[in-house]
Amino acid sequence: MNKIGVLTSGGDSPGMNAAIRAVVRKAIFHDIEVYGVYGGFAGLINGNIKRLGLGSVGDIIHRGGTMLQSARCAEFKTKEGQMKGIEQMREHGIEGLVVIGGDGSYRGAKALTELGFPCVGVPGTIDNDIPGTEFTIGFDTALNTVIDAIDKIRDTASSHERTFIIEVMGRDAGDIALWAGLAGGAETILIPEENYEMDDIADKLHRGNERGKKHSIIVVAEGVCSGVEFARKLKEAANIDTRISVLGHMQRGGSPTAADRVLASRLGARAVELLLDGQGGRAVGIERNRLVDYDIIEAIEEKKHVLDLDLYKLSQELSI
Structure with a gap:
């Protein structure tokens, strides 16, 4: 293999640039040409492909987002769109592709693999919801962003003796809510993987008030409901007034933590090694x-991300 490509797709996550850097420099170290695909799978279809050198990825390891940019592409979900992407890569002489992203990105890599084009998936998403890996690139940074917000909101909650509801990202996975809630000392954590009883939450808040506790933090993953909706339900069920903070896309931004930079560097370099060994259709984690790799088709079709419910149980025990 003499030429490989790299693209980022779906939602951006801190550390993607570090992964791109690792792919480019690892490949060049082995005398392999690297081509960056700009704008995700849409850029692949449109041929927005440029050769990258050592200088192309200089001074990006500390930056959030992705230098290759990202976009969602409905056309790439069709076989015709996928074949257009393959033809563009063939025109540039690209023989293998590293795809950095989340579930949708992996499905794109899976489609190319099934059409005979070798791809390797690298897990880049703040949601930490990719099967086959304990952590994804960007999760640690997003987690620390949320914890910082919780700490600051708690200062205000304490000063004004209020209950605050903090809505965080996590449409299908509750990792951000769970880890940040536990680390931030939240009294209640709501995640998509577990049901909740409003009466239990109300009772906990009332018990806290009775022993002199004047403020509380409730962390809600967006996959459960919106912070506004939960505030309304809590008011109806227990006549408790709350204030709401929706952290939104700030969770995706910012300079990646050291943990994310190291993880991204390791995973990006391993993806190149797999392609050089002729192992397409894989994903790294x-x-x-320890670095692992597995069949990307099998991972998407058969495996499922599993939340650490022991942490959830611990959070309940510590927030009595």
């Missing part, structure tokens, strides 16, 4: 601090 990390388990127990």
Whole structure:
């Protein structure tokens, strides 16, 4: 393999640039040409492809977002769109592709793999919801962003003796809410993977008030409901007034943490190694601090991201 490509797709996550840098420099170290695909799968279809050198990825390891930009592309969900992308890569002599992103990105890589074009998936999403890896690129940074917000909101909650509802990202996975809620000392954490009883939450808040506790933090993953909706339900059920903070896209931004930079560098470099070994149709991950790889088709079709419910149980025990 003499030429490979790299693209980022779906929602951006801090550390994607570090992964791009690792792909480019690892490949060049092995005398392989690298081509960046700008604008995700849409850029692949449109041929927005440029050769990258060492200088192309200089001074990006500390930056959030993705230098290759990202976009969603309905056309790439069709076989015709996928074949257009393959033809563009063939015109540039690209023989393998590293795809950095989340579930939708992996499905794009899977489609190319099934059409005979070798791809390797690298997990880049703040939601931490990709099967086959304990952590995804961007999760640690987003987590620390949320914890910082919780700490600051708690200062205000304490000063004004209020209950605050903090809505965080996590449409299908509650990792951000769970980890940030536990680390931030939240009294209640709501995640998509577990049901909740409003009466139990109300009772906990009332018990806290009775023992002199004047403020509380409730962390809600967006996949459960919006912060506004939950505030309304809590008011109806327990006549408790709240204030709401929706953190939104600030969770995706910012300079990646050291943990995300190191993880991205390791995973990006490993993706190149797999392509050089002729192993397309794979995805990389990390388990127990060891790099792993697995069949990308099997991962999407058969595996499922599993939340650490022991952490959820612990959060309930510590927030009595």
